[in-house]
Amino acid sequence: MADFYHTQRAMRQMRQQAMQRGVVAILDVGSSKTACLVLRFDGIGRLSEDNSIGSLAGQSGFRVIGAATTRSRGVQFGEITAMQETERAIRTAVQAAQKMADIRVDHVIACFSGANPRSYGLDAQIELEGQVVTEHEVARVLASCDVPDYGAGREVLHAQPVNFALDNRSGLSDPRGQLGQDLSVDMHMLTVDAVAVQNLVHCVKRCDLELAGIASSSYASGISALVEDEQELGAACVDLGGGSTGVSIFMKKHMIFADCVRMGGDHVTADISMGLAIPTANAERIKTFYGGVHATGMDDREMIEIGGDTGDYEHDRRRVSRAELIGIMRPRVEEILEEVRARLDAAGFEHLPSQQIVLTGGGSQIPGLDGLASRILGQQVRLGRPLRVHGLPQAATGPGFASAVGLSLFAAHPQDEWWDFEIPVDRYPARSFKRAVKWFRDNW
Amino acid sequence: MQSVNPVSRDPAPSRLRYRMQRWMLTPGIRLGLRVGMPLALVVAAAGSYLADADRRGALVQQAVDLRESLEQRPEFLVGVMAIDGASADLSDAIRAAVPLDFPISSFDLDLESIRSAIAVLDPVKSVSVRIRPGGVLQVDVAERQPVVVWRTRDGIRILDESGARIYQIEDRKSRPDLPLIAGDGAQFAVAEALELFAAAAPLKERLRGLVRIGERRWDVVLTRDQRILLPPDDPVRALERVIALSEAQDMLERDVAVVDMRLAERPTLRMTPDAVQNWWRIRDIKESGQ
Numbered sequence: 001m002a003d004f005y006h007t008q009r010a011m012r013q014m015r016q017q018a019m020q021r022g023v024v025a026i027l028d029v030g031s032s033k034t035a036c037l038v039l040r041f042d043g044i045g046r047l048s049e050d051n052s053i054g055s056l057a058g059q060s061g062f063r064v065i066g067a068a069t070t071r072s073r074g075v076q077f078g079e080i081t082a083m084q085e086t087e088r089a090i091r092t093a094v095q096a097a098q099k100m101a102d103i104r105v106d107h108v109i110a111c112f113s114g115a116n117p118r119s120y121g122l123d124a125q126i127e128l129e130g131q132v133v134t135e136h137e138v139a140r141v142l143a144s145c146d147v148p149d150y151g152a153g154r155e156v157l158h159a160q161p162v163n164f165a166l167d168n169r170s171g172l173s174d175p176r177g178q179l180g181q182d183l184s185v186d187m188h189m190l191t192v193d194a195v196a197v198q199n200l201v202h203c204v205k206r207c208d209l210e211l212a213g214i215a216s217s218s219y220a221s222g223i224s225a226l227v228e229d230e231q232e233l234g235a236a237c238v239d240l241g242g243g244s245t246g247v248s249i250f251m252k253k254h255m256i257f258a259d260c261v262r263m264g265g266d267h268v269t270a271d272i273s274m275g276l277a278i279p280t281a282n283a284e285r286i287k288t289f290y291g292g293v294h295a296t297g298m299d300d301r302e303m304i305e306i307g308g309d310t311g312d313y314e315h316d317r318r319r320v321s322r323a324e325l326i327g328i329m330r331p332r333v334e335e336i337l338e339e340v341r342a343r344l345d346a347a348g349f350e351h352l353p354s355q356q357i358v359l360t361g362g363g364s365q366i367p368g369l370d371g372l373a374s375r376i377l378g379q380q381v382r383l384g385r386p387l388r389v390h391g392l393p394q395a396a397t398g399p400g401f402a403s404a405v406g407l408s409l410f411a412a413h414p415q416d417e418w419w420d421f422e423i424p425v426d427r428y429p430a431r432s433f434k435r436a437v438k439w440f441r442d443n444w
Numbered sequence: 445m446q447s448v449n450p451v452s453r454d455p456a457p458s459r460l461r462y463r464m465q466r467w468m469l470t471p472g473i474r475l476g477l478r479v480g481m482p483l484a485l486v487v488a489a490a491g492s493y494l495a496d497a498d499r500r501g502a503l504v505q506q507a508v509d510l511r512e513s514l515e516q517r518p519e520f521l522v523g524v525m526a527i528d529g530a531s532a533d534l535s536d537a538i539r540a541a542v543p544l545d546f547p548i549s550s551f552d553l554d555l556e557s558i559r560s561a562i563a564v565l566d567p568v569k570s571v572s573v574r575i576r577p578g579g580v581l582q583v584d585v586a587e588r589q590p591v592v593v594w595r596t597r598d599g600i601r602i603l604d605e606s607g608a609r610i611y612q613i614e615d616r617k618s619r620p621d622l623p624l625i626a627g628d629g630a631q632f633a634v635a636e637a638l639e640l641f642a643a644a645a646p647l648k649e650r651l652r653g654l655v656r657i658g659e660r661r662w663d664v665v666l667t668r669d670q671r672i673l674l675p676p677d678d679p680v681r682a683l684e685r686v687i688a689l690s691e692a693q694d695m696l697e698r699d700v701a702v703v704d705m706r707l708a709e710r711p712t713l714r715m716t717p718d719a720v721q722n723w724w725r726i727r728d729i730k731e732s733g734q
Contacts, residue, residue, distance in 0.1 A: 070455065070456075088454065088456030089456065091456050091457055091459075091462045092455055092456040092457065094462075095457050095462055095465055095466075098465070098466065098469055099465070099469075102469070103469060103471075104466050104469035104470050104471075207462070208462075208463065208466065
């Protein structure tokens, strides 16, 4: 338990250093693309003299000065499977972004989508030592959460206190300074496979970069794709990525659930490739140009050259109607959305007061997806694009960049997590005291 | 495992190129390359060139030659010295005091030292030296005006109104137009002496000069060795009193040796011994006649 506490704390310190230097890179390692944004932090600046443009929901403290995207390699289902390839992809993206920013970046905040995220709700209640809730008391109540046995080989990625209750008053976001007797906390903890995190850390290290933070991409895309009232009232964000589909549920501006479906746009492409017997590159191309989920009469007549590079004229000149293409794509998209529905049901999404669902990610650009999704997920479905941040190039404003933009917001204003509070002394393992004693004995 | 030699071109930079690029984006390195390296090159080139003593000497010589050729240009040459406001004697004295062989470059002229060399000459009251366009060293001199002759044991000197010495003469008769003063410290009271001379205008025919006594007061010396002893304070008034008496009663025409005005409330006369004898004789005749 203490291990991840210390590693996360070290990353927070690294983030502080990056803030002092004023430049940090955002790295979204996805299955289909690797995106890198370079942010410059130069304080909260007003955009206009007469104050007519406000602080843009607090993200105007930074500016995107470099952006680059490259095709991901060696990443499947949002997890790194070939380290060398992924390292090269990261290098490509970081180099191009640095070149655009014309500045060297040393700190990077990364996110990834896969690695079987699993949410846990923790709670704890303590009796206050004094009357006033202090930082120490908050740390104590956070430390007294009994952590479930999340299994070996798993690592805690997020541990965010989402709700504090003081005596019989609940729904406190920050109880510090208030008076009471009993303090209780609800905490949301997200664990992922440790191997995936270690692989990512290793890749980033190999690129001579320091990891200043790590986040789940479903969380990041939720931050950027959900508008403020949706985050407040409760909404689910579905990030249709390349290799995996992230699901996150927000409530009262906190993420309370995250999960991922190990299917995404790459599977649709693979289906097209298999069904039409064409190369993956061609399949990807006709998917993005002609793809859809609702066939109409017009689509029967629209013939698509699907190509091929066998040298056989007949084979390379094949044409399919757009309706056929849609017929291949639709079942897979339906499958993904049904899987998402299952995850939302498992999380108890139907009990939330608001049933808003926001689709984002590169896969949400399929024409007609909102109609299909509303049939499967519920009536309140909309397509979400990431928030507009300062200096973001036009090419990076699409829904595919939701998690990159969300990670930028996360980098600028990270939510308080467990490791932002000092761990109480009595929780320190006895080993470190022994080590200190030993050090004294050795040296004096 | 990926194939060792991928067929398609790899867009990823190699580790070396990636590091190199990051290195080049580091601000310190960029500054070093932009400023430091050219600077180092220039310094190294200059240093290697100047390492040889002969080259250094040649360079210095070149600079000196250039400077000299510039200084010797006709625009900067001064051909003559023009002296304004000085008599012929003083002009000669100035030319002797400032020995310059013209033409000379204006860069070689030290105007301040020339000015001080001229200013120490006795007859010069003030002097300004400048180089006039056209290569003329212009010396404007204000000469001291001689007002009195001061006779001392060492010689006879001409003084101006401030008491400064102008020059020395052999004989009083060479400047008979100037009044004569004498005595130690007389040069410090020339202004007062001049006032006295002005007041003594009625006695002009008989006036021989003024003598400073004890460095504090004046004696007026007239012909026939008559003396008027003036007080240190307000001597002009005392003198005017004497002149008034003299005009009213012809006092000075009589056989008086000294008119002592040192005590204003008690002016005293001293008669010559002959006059005293005469006076005594006349008194005896009068008494015997009684």
